[in-house]
Amino acid sequence: MNITVKTNDSMAVISLEGRLDTVSSPDLEAVLEKMPENVNSIEFDFARLDYVSSAGLRVLLSTQKKFKQVGGHMSIANICPTVQEVFDITGFTDILSIA
Amino acid sequence: MKRRWIIAASTTALYVALIAVIWVTGTEQAHEKTEAQLDYAILDFRDTVGGAIDTMLDYVAKTAIRRLGKAQPRSLEEMSELAKALDIDEINVVDRTGHIIASNDPTCPGVDMAKKAETLPFLALTNGVTPSVSQPFRKHAYATARRKYLGVAFLGGDGFVQVGLDERHLSKMLPSILGCIFDEWLLGKTGFFLCADLATDRLISNPSRHRDEASTLAETGFNAEAAKAYEIQTHRDVGRTFRQRLFGEVCYCRNFVFGGHRFIPALPQREYYDTRMVFVTVFGVVLFIVLTAFGFFVDRIFLDSDRLKAFYAAEEERRAKDLLLAKTIQNAALPGATPESQYFQLAAAMIAAKEVGGDFYDYFPLGPTHYAFLIADVSGKGITAALYMMTAKAVLKDSFLDLRDPAAALTRLNEELCKNNPASMFLTAWAGMLNLETGTVTFANAGHNPPVFLPAPGSGDDIKFLNAKSGPAIAFMENVSYVPRTITLAPGDSLFLYTDGVTEAMDQKNVLFGEERLADTLREIRSSRMTKPSSAINVARAAVAAFSEGTPQADDITILSIKYLAPPRVVTRSFPCVREAIADATAYLDETLAAAGCPAAVHTKLDIILDEITSNIVNHSGASGFEIDVAFVDNPSAVRLTFTDDGAPYNPLAHIDPDITLSAEERPIGGLGILMVKRMSDAVEYSRVRSRNVLTILKKYPASGEQT
Numbered sequence: 001m002n003i004t005v006k007t008n009d010s011m012a013v014i015s016l017e018g019r020l021d022t023v024s025s026p027d028l029e030a031v032l033e034k035m036p037e038n039v040n041s042i043e044f045d046f047a048r049l050d051y052v053s054s055a056g057l058r059v060l061l062s063t064q065k066k067f068k069q070v071g072g073h074m075s076i077a078n079i080c081p082t083v084q085e086v087f088d089i090t091g092f093t094d095i096l097s098i099a
Numbered sequence: 100m101k102r103r104w105i106i107a108a109s110t111t112a113l114y115v116a117l118i119a120v121i122w123v124t125g126t127e128q129a130h131e132k133t134e135a136q137l138d139y140a141i142l143d144f145r146d147t148v149g150g151a152i153d154t155m156l157d158y159v160a161k162t163a164i165r166r167l168g169k170a171q172p173r174s175l176e177e178m179s180e181l182a183k184a185l186d187i188d189e190i191n192v193v194d195r196t197g198h199i200i201a202s203n204d205p206t207c208p209g210v211d212m213a214k215k216a217e218t219l220p221f222l223a224l225t226n227g228v229t230p231s232v233s234q235p236f237r238k239h240a241y242a243t244a245r246r247k248y249l250g251v252a253f254l255g256g257d258g259f260v261q262v263g264l265d266e267r268h269l270s271k272m273l274p275s276i277l278g279c280i281f282d283e284w285l286l287g288k289t290g291f292f293l294c295a296d297l298a299t300d301r302l303i304s305n306p307s308r309h310r311d312e313a314s315t316l317a318e319t320g321f322n323a324e325a326a327k328a329y330e331i332q333t334h335r336d337v338g339r340t341f342r343q344r345l346f347g348e349v350c351y352c353r354n355f356v357f358g359g360h361r362f363i364p365a366l367p368q369r370e371y372y373d374t375r376m377v378f379v380t381v382f383g384v385v386l387f388i389v390l391t392a393f394g395f396f397v398d399r400i401f402l403d404s405d406r407l408k409a410f411y412a413a414e415e416e417r418r419a420k421d422l423l424l425a426k427t428i429q430n431a432a433l434p435g436a437t438p439e440s441q442y443f444q445l446a447a448a449m450i451a452a453k454e455v456g457g458d459f460y461d462y463f464p465l466g467p468t469h470y471a472f473l474i475a476d477v478s479g480k481g482i483t484a485a486l487y488m489m490t491a492k493a494v495l496k497d498s499f500l501d502l503r504d505p506a507a508a509l510t511r512l513n514e515e516l517c518k519n520n521p522a523s524m525f526l527t528a529w530a531g532m533l534n535l536e537t538g539t540v541t542f543a544n545a546g547h548n549p550p551v552f553l554p555a556p557g558s559g560d561d562i563k564f565l566n567a568k569s570g571p572a573i574a575f576m577e578n579v580s581y582v583p584r585t586i587t588l589a590p591g592d593s594l595f596l597y598t599d600g601v602t603e604a605m606d607q608k609n610v611l612f613g614e615e616r617l618a619d620t621l622r623e624i625r626s627s628r629m630t631k632p633s634s635a636i637n638v639a640r641a642a643v644a645a646f647s648e649g650t651p652q653a654d655d656i657t658i659l660s661i662k663y664l665a666p667p668r669v670v671t672r673s674f675p676c677v678r679e680a681i682a683d684a685t686a687y688l689d690e691t692l693a694a695a696g697c698p699a700a701v702h703t704k705l706d707i708i709l710d711e712i713t714s715n716i717v718n719h720s721g722a723s724g725f726e727i728d729v730a731f732v733d734n735p736s737a738v739r740l741t742f743t744d745d746g747a748p749y750n751p752l753a754h755i756d757p758d759i760t761l762s763a764e765e766r767p768i769g770g771l772g773i774l775m776v777k778r779m780s781d782a783v784e785y786s787r788v789r790s791r792n793v794l795t796i797l798k799k800y801p802a803s804g805e806q807t
Contacts, residue, residue, distance in 0.1 A: 023682045061766060
């Protein structure tokens with residue numbers, strides 16, 4: 001999986017390409033750990049993401065919780081049908097803010 | 100017992116009804132006889148009395164002729180005197196031209212009798228032949244009472260004397276005219292004639308047996324007031340009957356008045372009505388005897404019919420038991436659940452007729468490489484056919500398992516059944532054997548309906564009957580060698596086996612379903628891609644049922660269909676139980692799916708499934724390693740993933756699905772992986788086999804045209 005991060009002040013856009021699964025989600029976790037302190041808003045661009053497994057969901061859920069605690073915001077854009085289906089099955093459609 | 104009462108009651112009712120009919124008939128007869136007697140009495144009276152009066156007037160007229168000598172004018176006084184002497188009301192002397200020349204009535208002389216219709220008949224007296232002419236009492240314009248005329252000719256017809264008598268005048272004369280004729284007048288056997296003077300009510304006649312009982316009509320018990328309505332005057336009428344008590348007994352009477360007298364012909368009621376009583380009594384006794392005998396007879400018939408019914412009921416029960424037994428045997432003989440194989444699909448159905456037809460089918464594996472399937476139809480019906488079927492089926496299966504060749508198996512079956520066949524039964528059979536790897540079917544036919552080859556939908560071929568020359572039916576003749584033949588099934592091709600219950604199903608016009616209709620049905624099945632054996636059988640059954648709707652099913656309808664699938668391709672790889680293995684497993688799956696041309700949508704989902712399961716195994720199972728099978732099944736139209744690990748027993752399906760409606764904050768992490776596996780696959784199965792967890796996932800390819 002390729003992870004591209006673009007930061008602009010307190011706003012970060014993270015583009016994911018490939019698969020967000022057991023193998024790749026530790027990578028995403030590492031990237032998020034390294035986020036500058038002032039970033040309080042993240043937008044995930046899933047346009048080139050093939051699918052998300054439960055390991056990926058775990059990262060997304062914990063990131064969302066973390067940002068909410070500090071009054072920040074996390075959103076996801078450009079999800080493909082497979083990811084949409086995963087979100088639907090797991091009820092994530094309702095708890096994530098999806099653009 | 101209840102029925103006996105019914106018989107007794109209906110016999111009694113019949114008896115009462117018949118007695119009533121006899122009574123009514125008897126009454127009617129008695130009535131008719133009484134009426135006839137009374138009518139006759141009056142007519143007889145008319146004749147007798149009329150005759151007596153004629154005789155008297157004849158005598159009077161002749162006396163006048165004697166006195167007058169010849170027809171010549173006389174004075175009124177002379178004539179009046181003569182009338183008085185003769186005690187008559189009118190006397191005329193008429194000359195031969197019909198002119199009255201002398202009369203006691205001053206208006207009469209000179210009257211021409213030829214000019215009046217009522218007097219014209221008297222002119223017959225002038226012809227010299229007719230001695231006398233009489234006319235009945237009748238009303239005349241010039242007289243107050245009804246008057247009767249009688250004329251007697253002078254010798255040689257030289258004029259005549261006509262005397263006239265008023266009816267009221269009769270009252271004086273009647274006693275002497277009638278004399279005592281009424282006394283012994285017979286009316287029936289016991290009837291009598293009463294005659295009384297109207298003025299004095301005195302009886303001038305009285306039956307001799309009651310002579311001392313009454314001297315007047317009133318004393319006889321006669322009620323003049325009640326009889327008034329029935330009184331008749333004229334002799335033309337015979338009057339109406341009424342009942343009165345006379346001399347103490349009820350009589351049927353008439354009442355008429357004539358010549359100043361009242362005449363009562365009376366017939367005692369008992370004369371005929373007693374007869375009726377006797378008639379009814381005698382008939383009643385006879386009828387009673389006859390009906391009692393009849394009752395016993397009917398009872399007897401019912402008893403016999405009861406016995407017959409009981410006999411037939413027992414017979415019917417026995418037949419029903421036989422039918423049930425035959426059905427039980429037949430059903431017990433059919434193989435159990437249809438086999439599950441990666442190489443083929445098979446389904447069979449038998450709709451037994453009311454009376455078992457002896458159809459059967461069978462299927463069983465012949466080692467790991469071949470599969471046997473067969474269909475047969477035993478001649479005859481019922482328990483005999485069912486038992487014969489049992490034997491045939493057992494021998495055929497044994498032979499097939501032993502010889503592993505359908506033709507040889509049928510040959511041996513024929514030998515066995517020919518050895519001892521007292522009932523001269525036989526059967527038709529078709530036996531086949533599928534080579535699982537190659538799809539080749541080796542088969543032999545013993546007089547059975549040719550199965551139909553049903554090529555895979557979409558392939559260019561048409562369906563065809565396997566019409567290759569068949570051997571004779573089994574147990575027909577000895578020393579038969581059945582010839583094996585082959586047909587090779589490509590993946591998706593089917594064979595459709597059936598018995599004559601299908602092709603010989605009849606509609607209401609006795610038209611057979613036939614091979615043509617079967618072929619059409621199968622073409623339809625093929626074009627609608629319903630060739631999965633269970634579907635094909637259902638469609639064919641429905642077609643036969645629709646065709647033969649409204650007619651009873653005469654024979655068993657039996658169908659077996661087998662569809663060859665491509666042999667599954669299975670790729671297996673083992674992995675150590677380490678985190679790095681997950682990436683390797685994913686790569687292995689991608690590679691395998693890509694090589695097999697698996698649809699992208701299926702591919703992605705299988706990737707997710709694999710990721711979830713392998714990460715579970717690596718992170719939680721404590722296994723030393725795991726193995727993944729990838730199999731392409733059903734032609735291929737599905738992928739089956741099998742994960743095997745030697746870790747702690749763990750059934751992911753036993754977990755309750757997480758609550759996905761909770762908010763992000765409430766969400767526990769975990770459990771979602773198994774939920775996704777379940778939702779994204781078509782079937783998940785877990786089993787623990789030889790200390791290993793085996794999890795099988797089936798994912799079907801989307802149906803053509805469907806977007807996933």
